[in-house]
Amino acid sequence: GESQDSSDMEGINRIAYGLDFGAGYEFNLKGLVLLAEARYYLGLSNQIKDPEEGAYIKPNGITFGIGIKL
Secondary structure (H helix, E strand, O other), rough: OOOOOOHHHHOOOOOOOOOEEEEEEEEEOOOEEEEEEEEEEEEOOOOOOOOOOOOOOEEEEEEEEEEEEE
């Protein structure tokens, strides 16, 4: 495979910050508890160093999770 050249990351900020929102719910099913969760990450930082006017990359994401509580 190709090795990643450090110059590939030269124009990118390595630190990102933002807000994280989430909610979860527990479902009781005959002695078993099912957990469901959803989270949204809203990136507030521009990942481009010295961007041209109107250019931006902001990380945003949605995650979903399920689990079982015994």
